[in-house]
Amino acid sequence: MELKQIIHGQISYSLNLYKKLLSMEQGNVVVSPLSISAALAITAGGARGETLNQMVSHLKFVDSNIMHQYFIHIRNVVLKDISHEGGPVLDFANCVLVDKKLPLHTTYQNLIREYYGAESSAVDFGTQAEWARGEVNLWASQKTRGKINELLPPGSVESSTKMILANALYFKGQWEKQFDSWRTRDEPFVLLDGRTVRKPMMASRDRQYIKNYGTFKVLRLPYRNGSRGDQAFSMYILLPNSADGLLQLEKDIDASATGWFVEHLPDLKETVAVRNFLLPRFSISTGFEAPLLLMSLGLHLPFDPERSDLSGMLNELVGSFPPLCISNVFHKATIEVNEEGTVATAATAVVVAFGSCMPSEQYEDFVADHPFLFLIREDHSGSIICIGRVVDPQ
Structure with a gap:
């Protein structure tokens, strides 16, 4: 096989x-x-x-x-x-x-x-x-x-x-590029029911691995992976473009999406410039x-x-x-x-x-100020270590 x-x-x-x-x-x-x-x-x-x-x-x-x-x-x-x-x-x-x-x-x-x-x-x-x-x-x-x-x-x-x-x-x-704690600040986060709360949001001016797929964006945050090269761990954030888009994104994740995960996640190898970048601690x-x-x-x-x-x-x-x-x-x-x-x-x-029982220097913002899906993946094997959603950062 x-x-x-x-x-x-x-x-x-x-x-x-x-x-x-x-x-x-x-x-x-x-x-x-x-x-x-x-x-x-x-x-x-x-x-x-x-x-x-x-x-x-x-x-x-x-x-x-x-x-x-x-x-x-x-x-x-x-x-x-x-x-x-x-x-x-x-x-x-x-x-x-x-x-x-x-x-x-x-x-x-x-x-x-x-x-x-x-x-x-x-x-x-x-x-x-x-x-x-x-x-x-x-x-x-x-x-x-x-x-x-x-x-x-x-x-x-x-x-x-x-x-x-x-x-x-x-x-x-540890992140390959750690966030500066002094940049973290309380910013609005929109919940699924439309209410807005303020949560600590990590900010960055660094270039990021981001791709826009129309109705959602994907961010790849690589971890420090050591010197041997046979492991490569990353976190992926799948962020709907609309504040209430998580439910539709999750609905679209079915058996046919398996190929998308295999073919597209490994493509996030080029960084893009960002003007606005926010990601909540959770x-x-x-x-x-x-x-x-x-x-x-x-x-x-x-x-x-x-x-x-x-x-x-x-x-x-x-x-x-x-x-x-x-x-x-x-x-x-x-x-x-x-x-x-x-x-x-x-x-x-x-x-x-x-018995009991980026080709050109374009900008791509990534502001995760509303519910999103995340996963941790070992990129060589494709193994998903964990997967989940954030609807309200704790």
């Missing part, structure tokens, strides 16, 4: 997930499709039959081998921490907690270790459910540098829980339970206690067990954007139980 097809698939998954989330969240939103898909891929590593096929298809891969190869590339190349060489601070980690009475299959243990860097830890959920919840939350907090402290809420882990599979993602990048946190969202995107079997097949996780030679299924999926994501750069984090936990 060509790399371009894989990129198309992952962008499509990211956009579909984002659009479905908008039906649940009306305000500011940030989500990491990459974190969600990683946690599901680890789970899929133990799926068999139609459950495996559906999970692989849901994640937009043609087969499980390509899926696992993609995530080892994400872990070892795309999100490998080379901050000591001047790039962003990165952490992409996975962990698995399993009930001590369940014998994990050696093949599954080897798979999650080789492709996802995850070692399984045994716990007695029957007597230590709350302790296990605390351990996962502590792990997520450590991996996200304290940004996500309670991935699993109270009551989410019970004595009936048999396994928790979690992913955590941390990104801290901080967003989003958390939700994902089963209904995932099922609305066609992922049903792993949640179905009657049809789920996660038997590849267990060594059946050791004993006979009821079928495993996903009982819940929790996701949290945060992002903070200021004059220095960006901190973005995400964590996802899958809870498993038994």
Whole structure:
């Protein structure tokens, strides 16, 4: 399978997930499709039959081998921490907690270790459910540098829980050209309902990577990417020309827009002069339970206690067990954007139980004084780290 097809698939998954989330969240939103898909891929590593096929298809891969190869590339190349060489601070980690009475299959243990860097830890959920919840939350907090402290809420882990599979993602990048804090000033920002509020807006006189696509503009803000050259992270801001244009822009983002993301975002390589440039500081946190969202995107079997097949996780030679299924999926994501750069984090936990579930010197202004869409992308691989919207800068 060509790399371009894989990129198309992952962008499509990211956009579909984002659009479905908008039906649940009306305000500011940030989500990491990459974190969600990683946690599901680890789970899929133990799926068999139609459950495996559906999970692989849901994640937009043609087969499980390509899926696992993609995530080892994400872990070892795309999100490998080379901050000591001047790039962003990165952490992409996975962990698995399993009930001590369940014998994990050696093949599954080897798979999650080789492709996802995850070692399984045994716990007695029957007597230590709350302790296990605390351990996962502590792990997520450590991996996200304290940004996500309670991935699993109270009551989410019970004595009936048999396994928790979690992913955590941390990104801290400095702008290639940082904003001067002394230029930041309160300016009007128009909300979706037409009201105007005053928010701190970062300003710049530097040339910028901007392209005008008629009804909206795209700004690319590159991060310092280190000396090796195999990583290139950027934030992209998609700003509607009209103050109330975000809803239409989001409506236009469908499967056909995937090609646009692949073909046009990499073209933002030439800077243009700006006269007016404003971008709000913003901080967003989003958390939700994902089963209904995932099922609305066609992922049903792993949640179905009657049809789920996660038997590849267990060594059946050791004993006979009821079928495993996903009982819940929790996701949290945060992002903070200021004059220095960006901190973005995400964590996802899958809870498993038994049977329950510029050519010329022209000017192009960019004044983000109304709602807009944003994403962080690794430009070599096309991987979208997170995507979201700002309707009211916090």
